[in-house]
Amino acid sequence: MMCLQDPLQRFLPRPYSFSVGPQPVRIESNDLELALAIRTACRTGNLDSVTEWIILRDRKSDSCGNAVTLLEEEALRTLLVGQGSLIVFDRRTRKLFAYVSPSLSVEFLTTALIPLLIDS
Numbered sequence: 001m002m003c004l005q006d007p008l009q010r011f012l013p014r015p016y017s018f019s020v021g022p023q024p025v026r027i028e029s030n031d032l033e034l035a036l037a038i039r040t041a042c043r044t045g046n047l048d049s050v051t052e053w054i055i056l057r058d059r060k061s062d063s064c065g066n067a068v069t070l071l072e073e074e075a076l077r078t079l080l081v082g083q084g085s086l087i088v089f090d091r092r093t094r095k096l097f098a099y100v101s102p103s104l105s106v107e108f109l110t111t112a113l114i115p116l117l118i119d120s
Contacts, residue, residue, distance in 0.1 A: 016028070016029045016030070016034075017029075021048075025048075026051070028055075029056065030056050031057035031100075033106050034057060034106055038055060046110075047115070049118045049119075050089065052093070052095040054097045056098065061085070061102065066082050075091045076088060076091075079116065079117045082101065084101030084103070087099075087113060089118050096114070
């Protein structure tokens with residue numbers, strides 16, 4: 001029997017899933033605190049440029065460093081935070097995908113990092 005590795009955690013369960021608002025916004029996460037914070041921000045209109053969220057708390061990531069790097073190439077915007085967090089936003093499809101390190105606070109993510117990524 002072959003054991004397949006999944007280093008990108010594509011098949012990581014995302015048990016917390018919500019749809020929000022009149023224009024459907026889909027939120028999927030493996031972390032309830034993250035999912036609820038994103039849902040609340042979407043309801044208040046603060047993060048309404050995103051229509052689909054997949055946001056994963058990567059409990060195994062190395063969370064050292066806090067340098068923030070923003071990369072942009074056509075429709076894709078990528079935010080690297082330290083060595084443990086990666087957030088990608090596709091402006092064409094309005095989808096956001098993130099791996100978030102254990103040390104990154106939900107408040108900092110929702111009030112500073114994601115707005116920096118989607119509003120510019």
